Amino acid sequence: MPRPILATIHTAALQSNLARARAAAPDARVWAVVKANAYGHGIERVFEGLRGADGFALLDLDEARRMRALDWRGPILLLEGCFELRDLELCSRLGLWHTVHCDEQVDMLATHKTQLPHRVFLKMNSGMNRLGFAPERYRAAWTRLNALPQVEEISLMTHFSDADGPKGIAAQLHAFEAVTHDLPGERTLSNSAAALRHGAVVTDKSDWVRPGIAVYGSSPDFPEHTAADWELQPTMTLSSKIIGVQNLVAGDTVGYGSSFSADGPLRIGVVACGYADGYPRHCTTGTPVMVNGVRCRMVGRVSMDMITVDLTPVPEAGIGSEVTLWGQSSTGAVLSIDEIAHAAGTVGYELMCALALRVPVVAA
Numbered sequence: 625m626p627r628p629i630l631a632t633i634h635t636a637a638l639q640s641n642l643a644r645a646r647a648a649a650p651d652a653r654v655w656a657v658v659k660a661n662a663y664g665h666g667i668e669r670v671f672e673g674l675r676g677a678d679g680f681a682l683l684d685l686d687e688a689r690r691m692r693a694l695d696w697r698g699p700i701l702l703l704e705g706c707f708e709l710r711d712l713e714l715c716s717r718l719g720l721w722h723t724v725h726c727d728e729q730v731d732m733l734a735t736h737k738t739q740l741p742h743r744v745f746l747k748m749n750s751g752m753n754r755l756g757f758a759p760e761r762y763r764a765a766w767t768r769l770n771a772l773p774q775v776e777e778i779s780l781m782t783h784f785s786d787a788d789g790p791k792g793i794a795a796q797l798h799a800f801e802a803v804t805h806d807l808p809g810e811r812t813l814s815n816s817a818a819a820l821r822h823g824a825v826v827t828d829k830s831d832w833v834r835p836g837i838a839v840y841g842s843s844p845d846f847p848e849h850t851a852a853d854w855e856l857q858p859t860m861t862l863s864s865k866i867i868g869v870q871n872l873v874a875g876d877t878v879g880y881g882s883s884f885s886a887d888g889p890l891r892i893g894v895v896a897c898g899y900a901d902g903y904p905r906h907c908t909t910g911t912p913v914m915v916n917g918v919r920c921r922m923v924g925r926v927s928m929d930m931i932t933v934d935l936t937p938v939p940e941a942g943i944g945s946e947v948t949l950w951g952q953s954s955t956g957a958v959l960s961i962d963e964i965a966h967a968a969g970t971v972g973y974e975l976m977c978a979l980a981l982r983v984p985v986v987a988a
């Protein structure tokens with residue numbers, strides 16, 4: 625028998641979350657962001673659930689190829705644009721739309737020989753200081769692009785640094801609008817947090833929204849809002865089983881470094897899941913784990929291949945009992961990936977993306 629750990633990708637939840645993202649920006653078209661192999665879910669595995677999107681956004685050219693191999697003929701946007709000249713050939717061949725965020729990318733386009741002119745998304749750095757033209761240089765870049773025979777249509781794009789937090793989007797939105805208000809072209813501004821939290825402000829300014837994490841059922845602003853608050857459903861369940869049981873007495877310790885010790889008799893379940901599966905080692909005693917759909921607490925340290933759980937809330941549990949590390953148990957109970965990420969000092973994004981290769985994955 626294989627080791628019992630398994631990741632399940634939920635097609636119906638992807639569909640439902642996509643509809644939720646659409647409802648947040650009802651007048652905009654929706655790019656489902658599928659970068660990083662669909663946030664660790666697998667591009668091929670999410671395609672069925674997300675094919676109702678208006679387009680797919682990603683940044684790895686090989687992933688764009690995989691989308692076309694799935695026979696997706698609609699829009700694909702390269703969020704970081706082209707890295708070298710021959711990427712532009714692939715854009716021409718596969719009909720990819722691409723971001724232009726620096727002069728070097730404009731230079732590359734100017735030397736590119738293509739039959740079909742490209743649709744490009746000109747990115748402004750409105751304050752995040754990652755990719756994009758500074759506001760004062762944006763219009764010059766637009767004018768240069770507009771003069772190129774290689775360019776058919778220019779859309780306008782920026783990205784918010786604080787859509788999930790107290791600083792919000794107002795300053796960046798103002799910087800963007802001040803420079804672009806009289807430029808033609810479609811606009812795309814919002815990630816999940818901007819669409820969900822600031823939909824009312826940005827919706828009439830957006831032709832396209834770019835939700836990623838919301839589509840994968842994780843809250844962009846946990847713990848202020850949970851996924852349930854946003855009516856998002858988990859799209860990835862990481863499940864396993866109990867493979868060992870220990871009965872402790874007061875003073876017994878559990879695992880490496882003896883970081884947990886029992887104050888009295890305690891039944892411990894040993895779960896086939898460790899940091900080599902992508903479960904974060906930063907989780908410690910108290911992190912929630914569901915056994916038979918009931919919330920229990922992890923005790924001791926995460927090892928490479930195992931974790932240990934206090935079975936007090938589930939006395940009937942034993943070897944073979946179902947364990948849900950995150951996602952949905954077979955009873956329907958949900959343990960959000962955001963809670964586990966929070967316990968590890970990180971975000972749901974990282975846990976999804978870090979699911980280890982050795983974990984078998986099925987779509988359901």
Ligand SMILES: *Cc1c(COP(=O)(O)O)cnc(C)c1O
Binds near residue numbers: 835836837838
């Ligand atoms: C990743 C990404 C998104 C999606 O962000 P989420 O927070 O996952 O919704 C949107 N736009 C750009 C440019 C991105 O890189």
